[in-house]
Amino acid sequence: MKKFDFTTERFVNLPLPIPSCYLVDDAVLSVVGDDEKLSVSHFDYRSYxxxxxxxxxVEEAKDLSWRSDVVLKVDFNKFIWKVDFDIMYVESFLFDEENKVAISCDLGLVEDEKKARIYIVGEDMFKQVYKSTVKVTHLDWPRVITYVPSLVRIQESTPKGEKKRRFALT
Structure with a gap:
């Protein structure tokens, strides 16, 4: 991973906490909470x-550092009877640090066809919440994101008796 250091006007390497990553493994970067922290997911295909x-x-530290412990470890071998995949390719994820669960999107090889899936995982939990019914291509790969454009005003809940405001672009 690289970042641009504006003081030196150079790209510098940022370390990742992954001890080793093989060619077939997946490593995916995401955000945690209110975009204040980064999270990285590593799926090891040898051990599942x-x-x-x-x-x-990120804002409080000059240098990015990672917690030394793994925040969540999911052994998919526990859930192999629940998972209808031959091969999975994790494409994106969102992580809830407080509850230690992740929503993950993947493109799985099911009966020689690529199918998009979304599932929720925790240390002792696996729940598939979506599976595409049609074959997908690389253009259809699933993604979960937390980004909301700054031009969009998100309506907050209003107390009873107050008039609701309409969504507006600013």
Whole structure:
């Protein structure tokens, strides 16, 4: 991973907490909470184990650092009877640090066809919440994101008796 250091006007390497990553493994970067921390997911295809690490708050630290412990470890071998995949390719994920669960999107090889799936995982939990019914291509790969454009105003709940405001672009 690289970042641009504006003081030196150079790209510098940022370390990842993944001890080793093989060619077929998946490593995916995401955000945690209110975009204050980064998280990285590593899916090891040899062991079918997914690990997630969380960084320090990005704005508070000059250098990015990662928690030394794995925040979430999911052994998919426990759930193999629930998972209808031959091969999975994790494409994106969102991580809830407080509850230690992740929503993950993948493109799985099911009966020689690529199918998009969304599932929720925790240390002792696996729940598939979506599976595409049609074959997908690389253009259809699933993604979960937390980004809301700054031009969109999100309506907050209003107390009873107050008039609701309409969504508006600013």
């Amino acid at each position: 184990v997914m690990r997630i690490w969380v960084s320090n708050k």
